[in-house]
Amino acid sequence: MIRRFLYNFFQGRNGFDNLARFTWILTIVFLLLSFFGGIFGFIMQTLALLLLVYTWWRVCSRNVYKRSQENSRYLTRTAGIRMKFRDLKTRYAQRREYKFFTCPTCHTLLRVPKGKGKITITCRKCGNRFSGKT
Numbered sequence: 001m002i003r004r005f006l007y008n009f010f011q012g013r014n015g016f017d018n019l020a021r022f023t024w025i026l027t028i029v030f031l032l033l034s035f036f037g038g039i040f041g042f043i044m045q046t047l048a049l050l051l052l053v054y055t056w057w058r059v060c061s062r063n064v065y066k067r068s069q070e071n072s073r074y075l076t077r078t079a080g081i082r083m084k085f086r087d088l089k090t091r092y093a094q095r096r097e098y099k100f101f102t103c104p105t106c107h108t109l110l111r112v113p114k115g116k117g118k119i120t121i122t123c124r125k126c127g128n129r130f131s132g133k134t
């Protein structure tokens with residue numbers, strides 16, 4: 001019954017998109033920071049409240065077209081940062097088997113098996129060669 005209600009409620013509404021997830025996480029961060037108290041805590045609390053309202057306003061919005069435009073704008077703007085995070089995750093997961101290098105010319109992340117000594121690395125993107133220790 002609750003499920004049916006939720007289904008009907010979110011029908012035709014924007015729902016939880018990437019931007020909503022991001023503002024939701026920010027809300028929680030501000031809320032946690034508000035526990036420091038004082039004027040700082042008060043500002044954090046206010047920001048958390050504003051973000052909470054904003055997040056749910058977007059989630060419940062019926063103007064799905066406009067909301068999805070905001071969402072894709074958010075995704076485009078944060079593409080670089082999100083890629084860096086993904087790189088960090090990959091590096092961490094494969095840190096035992098591989099050594100990672102960044103091409104000095106085009107900054108592409110390159111992966112080389114560990115334990116091969118000093119080698120010449122050729123960038124797969126721009127063809128630049130440089131040496132590194134694995």
Ligand SMILES: [Zn+2]
Pocket residue numbers: 103104105106107108123124125126127128
């Ligand atoms: Zn390169």
